[in-house]
Amino acid sequence: MKPYRTKSFLLFGFALLLTPAMCDTADAGKNVVLLISDNQNKDDCGCYGNAVIKTPHIDRLAREGVRFLDAFATTASCGPSRAVVYTGLQTHANGQYGHGHGIHTYQLAPRIETVFASLRRQKYHTALLGKRHTVPDSAYPFSFDVKVSGRDVIRLGKTAKEFIEQADDEPFFLTIGFVDPHPTSIDRPGWGVNPEQSKAPTVTYDPADVIVPPYLPDQPEVREGLAGYYQQISHLDYGVGEVLRVLKETGKEDDTLVIFTSDHGTSEPGAMGNHYEPGIQVPFIVRAPKGDGGFVAANTTNQALVTLADITPTILDWTNSKGPKYSLHGRSVISVLDDSDAAGWDQVMLSHVAHEVTMYYPMRTIRDRRYKLIWNINWQSEYPLPIDTLRRATWTETIRRGDAKIGLRLIDRYLHRDEIELYDLQNDPQELNNLAGQPSHMQKQRELSQSLNQWMTETSDPWLVRHRLTMPGEDAARSSRQQFFDD
Structure with a gap:
């Protein structure tokens, strides 16, 4: 957990540090396909235990590969999460603090190198089909630059085949950015697959059959929304099947690493834009060919705690490619x-800064197998719900009814948070009982706080210039700014 050390608090000071030595040439026999779903909780596919959703192709991928049981998005927001995926750097270090499209102006900082740039330098063919959320364009050099709707899973498959055939016998890196199961509409009706955007077969679900998770209220509008969400996941699954079929048809199955994951959890309240479990736990499946027609550790599960920051180091390792001249925050x-x-x-x-430009709420989080500590840096402000959440019927109907809770969580506690949140995930999986400050958990809070603070220091977290994570028992009233200069 020590990617590099530096005493400087200057943003991007890490850019001068050298990465561990890697070979100068890529392995021409090793290709990569990265499949990213959009706003999908870990539990919401068959291989992760949902008995209602039909995901035969994702389930097949899990049988042929390794299914990680505890994988995490470092930030539960589409644009910044993808920046973490493509750089191997946490949000506070890569510069894309929030979305970069439309009125939002966040983008990667100068000198930050994406995995696409690293592999292009190694003569790889590169493409990102479907959803992008990649800014600036100069950081993402694609050798095959074709715009395809991330909801048109049939065309995504056909275009993927075109790209692979164009690469011929030369190595390639293909990313598919599916837009499912991101909501097709905020308003009712209209949830689920839009037939005008895709001609793929669809699977429908009865709202009475869906599984309502504890962080959501069991209300008709919630069940209706989940039925549409399930339908989109099955639609996404069809697209995964199309890509797997293309790999087999083109003879690339036995030399292509396949990774399937999601950018973060669902867009419902309690998930998107949060460091609570529903926002950060994602599916993470890796299928690695052995070269003899089989796959490494096929049909197994893995206990390792991993994050989306591990994807770029994994790809560089698999392709034997040289990365940027600074150390990455993830590992292969x-x-x-x-x-x-x-x-x-x-x-x-984990590191979060903002969702959209008006939704600044920086959080830094450390999670082990049992405990999680969240530092809400801007805790004095009301938590700003992402726009996708704020306007959805799940939230608006809850407020209209005057409910005190959203699911099991008090709305007041959801909007007005403590500076430090400490949860025992074994005994409190819904993260309802904040243990921060309690004498019985003082030692654990100190241990996690020290580790988190050390990590922020090592990664030159610029928020340390103005803010300080206090240790249990310290004088919280002392000026963070004064403490910084005293140290």
Whole structure:
């Protein structure tokens, strides 16, 4: 958990640090396909335990690969999460603090290198089909630059085949950005797959059959929304099947690493834009060919705690490619695919700054196998719900009814948070009982706070210039700014 050390608090000071030595040439026999769903909770596919949703192709991928049980988005917001995926750097370090499209102006900082740029330097063919959320354009050099709707899963498959055939026998890196199951509409009706955007077969679900998670109220509008969400996941699954079929048809199945994940959890309240479990837990499946017609550790589960920051290091490792001249925040999972409970993979760090430009709410989080500590840096302000959440019927109907809770959580506690939140996930999986400040958990709070603070220091977190994570028992009234200069 120590990617590099530096005493500087200057943003991007890490850019001068050298990465561990890697070979100068890529492995021409190793391709990569990265499949990213949009706003999908970990539990919402068959192989992760949902008995209602039909996801035969994702389930097949899990049978042929390794299914990670605890994988996390470092930020539960589409644009910044994808920036983490493509750079291997946490949000506070890569510069894309929030969305970069429309009125939002967040983008990668100068000198930050994406995995697309690294692989292009190694003569890889590169493409990102479907949803992008990638800014600036100069950081994403695609050798095959074709715009395709992320909801048209049939065309995504056809275009993927065109790209792979164009690459011929040369190595390629293909990313598919599906737009499902991101809501097709905020308003009722209209949830679910839009037949005008795709001609793929659809699976419909009865709202009475869906599984309402504890963080949501069991109300008609919620069940209706979940039925549409399930339908979109099955639609996404069809697209995954199309890409897997293309790999087999083109003879690339036996030399292509396939990774399936989501950018973060669902867009419902309590998930998107949060560091609570529904927002950050994502599916994460890795299928790595062995070269003899089989796959590494096929049909196994893995206990390692991983994050989306691990994807770029994994791709660089698999392709034997040289990365940027600074250390990355993630690490390759290739070496632990066949070690279901590898040592040293029992803690993750998460970093969130904003969703859209008006939704600033920075959080830094440390999570181990049992406990989670969240530092809400701007805790004095009311939590700003992402626009996708704020306007959805799940939230608006809850407010209209005058409910005190959203699911099991008090709305007042959801909007007005403590500076430090500490949860025992084993005994309190819904994260309702904040243990921060309680004498019985003072030592655990101190331990996690020290580790989180050390990590922020090592990664040159610029928020440390103005803010300080206090340790239990310290004088919280002391000026953060004064403490910074005293240190």
